[in-house]
Amino acid sequence: MEHIQAHLDVLVGxxxxxxxxxxxxxxxxxxxxxxxxxxxxxxxxxxxxVKRQFSLGESFSEWQVSLSPTNSAD
Known part of the structure; x- marks a missing residue:
């Protein structure tokens, strides 16, 4: 089992x-x-x-928050 932990800081305004x-x-x-x-x-x-790459976008998708070059929250 591949287990990775990463810390995410989010700033709004x-x-x-x-x-x-x-x-x-x-x-x-x-x-x-x-x-x-x-x-x-x-x-x-x-x-x-299985070992594979995870992306920040996967976490935002689970959070149901938009992540794009021009928008980082809905």
Whole structure:
């Protein structure tokens, strides 16, 4: 199992914004996305059974927040 942890700091209008807990975790269905958070620390967990590259975009997709060259939140 490949397990990578990375820290993400988010600024909105130059001010720190918390990365929510439980991004990518569906407790109702008992599923966990390969890219997820457990708490509001900003730590992103990336876990897969095979080694591959993870992107920041995957984390933002799980968060359901837009990430593009001209927009970083909706």
């Amino acid at each position: 130059g001010q720190p914004a918390a990365v929510p807990a439980n991004i990518g975790i569906d407790r109702t269905h008992g599923t966990v996305s390969p890219s997820h958070t457990h708490d509001r620390s900003g730590e992103i967990h990336s876990e897969l059974s």
